[in-house]
Amino acid sequence: MNKVCIAVNICTYKREKYIRRILGCFQRSLFFDGEERTDYLGALYIYVIDNACELPETESEHIKLKHNPQGNTGGSGGYQYGIELIRSSALPFTHVVFMDDDVEFEISCFYKLFDFLSRVDGENARRPVAGRMFRLDNRRIQSTAGEVWNSGKIVHIGQNKTAEEVEGEEEVNYASGAEYGGWWFCCFPYDFVKENDIMPFFIHCDDVEYGLRCGRSPVIIKGVQVWHETFEYRQTPIICYYDTRNTLFVNEKFRLNDNASNVLSDWKSRISFYHSRGKWDYEYYAIKGMGDYLKGVGWLTKIHPGKYHKKLQNAKISRYKNAIMWRTVECRFKKKYKL
DSSP: OOOOOOEEEESSSHHHHHHHHHHHHHHHHTTTOOOSTTTTTTTTTEEEEEEEEEEEEEEEESSSEOOOOOOHHHHHHHHHHHHHHHOOOOSSSEEEEOOTTTTOOTTHHHHHHHHHHHHOOEEEEEEEOOOEEEESSSSSSSSEEEEGGGGGGEEEEETTTTHHHHHHOOOSSOOOOOOOOOOTEEEEHHHHHHOOOOOOOSSSSSHHHHHHOSOOOOOOEEEEEEEEGGGGGGGGGHHHHHHHHHHHHHHHTTTTOOOOHHHHHHHHHHHHHHHHTTTTHHHHHHHHHHHHTOGGGGGGSOOOHHHHHHHHHHHHOOHHHHHHHHHHHHHHHHHHOOO
């Protein structure tokens, strides 16, 4: 059996109720407590990064809840600070789980993950494990088991399968075709995490870029799963900004933007869609996302993502401003790509 020591990396922002529920679940588990000693005892440590800096800081043997010293730097910045704390520990970590602060799970999920990691060998031991996501609004329906990026037109593996259909699958799926796992729950070998920082995207696509950079298709295990709110409940105008900008950065890094004419055409179709429906806020943030992408990936490291997020939230938006902006951004795009 492999020696396994797991760090759970959670970033939170104003979700005290969820965090207390998550920590309570771990504290009642065999990882922390048990009448008789098991292999689980002492094999899991929790790192919670509070971007809101409101929760009381905690530092016990197995749980660290720390304020982010940079304030609200989004999920990307919170997870990155968690990584830095994990790296600074003397504990012999073998794996790191990235997990959202608003998921629901059964502790058996972590027992099954531990059991798998204890026994897996060869090349499969170097692969991530993607946790399945079931719907919160219909708990017996799987939203996804793993993701295919598809240049931003994401394909969800096993979407809308019932719990009964999932139960009929093999225990471990090594050949799902998934390219990465979302950070509602995804486990990486520590050897990868200790050498790789997270792109400062604030929110969205940080898990995509990290998983694609890892370059290994994740393993999918029956029972390693969470319940989480699905994507249609999370769409807002400002999310459109991050989806536009960060998707372009990811595609550029992995050379999926090679046909610049198609990229420009797709972007113009999107803003035209919003414009024709009078969604000036969505239109504005899609234009702004493209404009900021054209500043280059180095620009991301020069801004404070939380302060910039506030600036975006306070933007003054009008259809007339959008009309000028999109033409200006289009000219910049054509100049960059020599169209």
